[in-house]
Amino acid sequence: MLSLKLAYKNLIGAGLRTWLNVIVLSFSFVIIIWNKGLLNGWNEQAKRDMIDWQIGGGQYWQKDYDPYDMFTINESHSVIPDGISDDIQNGLLTPILINTATIYPEGRMQNVLLKGILPEQKILKLPTDKLQKNSDEISILIGSRMAESNKLQVGDYFTIRWRDANGTFDAADAKVVDIFHTNVPIVDQGKIWLSLEQLQKMLQAPNEATMLITENNSVEKEEISGWVFRGHDYLLKEMDNLIKMKSVGGSIFYGILLALALLAIFDTQILSIFRRQKEIGTEIALGMTRWQVVRLFTVEGAMYSVFAAILAAIYGIPLLTWQAKVGLAMPEGTDDYGLPIAKSIFPSYSIGLVIGTVLTIFIATVIVSYLPAKKISKMNPTDAIKGKIQ
Amino acid sequence: MQNSQIISIKNMKKQFPMGKGKFTALKNIDLTFDRGEFTGIVGPSGSGKTTLLNVIGSLDSPTEGKVITLGESIGALSHKKAANLRNKHIGFIFQTYNLLPVYTVYENVEFPLLLLKMPASKRKKAVLDSLEWLGLTDKIKSRPGQLSGGECQRVAVARAMVKIPEVVLADEPTANLDAENSHNILKMMVKLNKELKTTFIFATHDEKVIQYLRRQVVLKDGKVVNIKN
Incomplete structure (x- = not known):
């Protein structure tokens, strides 16, 4: 006390x-919290978007399906089990059939993945209701990136060539019925969405699917024979790893920032101990033990972080709250990064983040304050009283 | 040790390391100080006055011999016990005042009492009494930088006296003061010595101080060469 x-x-x-x-130290508090909050916000937004647009509450994969193996993808589908038809009708599951194909927009050629989906599904955010049912014409949905790279517009036609389940090549013209915009490039780039029934017909694979997407809030994930369930942990793993990598990069940045602030405190402490030798000697003469003086200097240093936390709270809370409300607009072109990035990222600050940051800075400050203060314990008080540099 | 005897020094030697050898600052010191004394250790610069004062005040320890201050053997004291002895029983006054620069006059005088963990109300009374003795009540909120040399030394005396110590060790207390301020300070010390029975031991070669002393221990080259009563 x-x-x-x-x-x-x-x-x-x-x-x-x-x-x-x-x-200076308060800047560290605010920037570290802001930086981590931004990554948290991006992480949360990216995961939310991926759940909404791509993975739902998890996916049952046909046992042979491997999204990274284009050679087996056309064989990785099987008949949708009878036992789950009620779940499909009730909107708890939606089947997706996947097959490779080649498209020829305006005479050019591009390899794509055809994805058949129920037009009435509500699990994914895709505007599948635009897909026409029971039509002889192949109506397709594409994302804005796909549209841009192939110079396609709503109402355009182009040729699709595919191989059916028997290995026979076939081709037909398809019409773009809608172009959607999503933050998740993986559902957009190189993907052609069409009605499940249509694709099953094209592939001669009636009632077959490659994966079954579950509704996000459905809790029980029952085992389905011949299908493997992949949950969020598995499907979001790459995203988690990416955020972790970004966090490491961020940590280096705020490590440098923190180091600069701590260096200022360390420097001040060293300077104080030299400049205040007379004061230290006097305090010892007046009855303080050397360790009491060491403690005093350490507490002084640590108190910087307390003051900095208070100052950071005064200007940081309004600033960070405002930033969390308006978000940080991402520059043009982030759509092409291949990462799920929204137009604006809204930082997300948790109590854990704030307390963790405050504690980290506090402990670091105590350490850099204690190290130079330790020198006091070795000082000769009679020289210190005279202010002799030791 | 008799009851009135509060400091006893027997065959004391103090050496400091100097290069590869040692420098002897004090040797063959045999002295005693009684309660209520107003004594000066006098001698030219480098004669060992400050060193002797530092050893008596437990800021330093003897190389050889025995120094007993208020019943405590200085050489055998741990840092903590030495700090405790200084905190409770010894007041220091320095040539350069050594006031804590960021504290006000009140806070400087209060400092030793904070270390003694004295209750706030008692502390306030003691500080105000001490400042009143020294005529500093109008300077309570001033900081050392705003005071004259004489005022600073009065604050230093108030700080030394506030806990009513048994011994006050004053190292060249008038060295930075003019004649008028020196006499004022010394008169106050004489008064405090009489009223509170506090022992004052000075290290000085200032004639202005010497004329107030009731006993002089004359040091030369680290040895006691004369004791004048």
Whole structure:
């Protein structure tokens, strides 16, 4: 308590020197929290978008399906089990059939994945209701990236060539009925969405599917023979790894920032111990033990982080709250990064993030304050009283 | 040790390391100080006055011999016990005042009492009494930088006296003061010595101080060469 009281008086008494350190350290608090909050916000938004647009509540994969093996993808579908037809009708599951194909928009050629989906499904955000049912014409949905790269517009026709389940090549013209925009490039780039029934007909694979997407809130994931369930942990793993990599990059950035702030405190402490030798000697002469003086200097240093946290709260809370509300607009072109990035990222700050950051900075400050202060314990008080540099 | 005897020094030697050898600052010191003394250790610069004061005040320890201050053997004291002895029983006054620069006059004088963990109300009374003795009540909120040399030394005396110690060790207390301020300070010390029975031991070569002393221990080259009563 005495150390706290004296440290407080010393810091307030030191005036500008104290406030400069406090301001620099408070920047660290705010920038670290903002930076981590931004990554958290992106992570949450990206996962939410991936769930909404691509993975739902998890997916049952036909046992041979491997999204990274284009050679087996056309064989990785089987008949939808009878036992789940009620779930499909009730909107708890939606089957998707996948097959490779080649499209020829305006005479050019591009390999794509055809994805058959129920037009009436509500599990994924895709505007599948635009797909025409029971039509002889192949109506297709594409994403805005796909449309842009192939210069396609709503109402355009192009040729699709595919191989059916028997290995026979076939081709037909398809009409673009809608172009959707999504933050998840994987459902857009190189993908052609059409009605499940249509694709089953094209492939001569009636009632077959490659995967079954579950509704996000359905809790029970029952085992389906011949199908393997892939949950969020599995399907979002790549996204998690990407965010972790970004976090490491972010950590280096705020490590540098924190190091600069701590260096200022370390420097101040070293300078204080040299400049305040007379004061240290006097305090010892007046009855403080050396360790009490070490503690006083350490508390003084640690108190910078307390002041900085208070200052950071004063200007940081309104600033970060405002930023969380308006979001941070992403620059043009982020759509092409291949990552699920929204037009604006809304930082997300958790109590854990704030407390964790405050504690990390506090502990780091205590350590950099203690290290130079330890020197006091070796000082000769009679020389210190005279202010002799030791 | 008799009851009135509060400091006893027997065959004390103090050496400091100097290069590869040692420098002897004090040797063959045999002295005693009684309660209520107003004594000065006098001698030219480098004679060992400050070193002797530091050893008596437990800021330093003897290389050889025995120094007993208020019943505590200085050489055998741990840092903690030495700090405790200084905190409770010894007041220091320094040539350069050594006031804590960021504290006000009140806070400087209060400092030793904070270390003693004295209750707030008692502390306030003691600080105000001490400042009143020294005529500093109008300077309570001033900081050392705003005071004259004489005022700073009065604050230092108030700080040394506030806990009513048994011994006050004053190292060249008038060295930075003019004649008028020196006499004022010394008169106050004499008064405190009489009223509170506090022992004052000075390290000085200032004639202005010497004329107030009731006993002089004369040091030369680290040895006691004369004791004048």
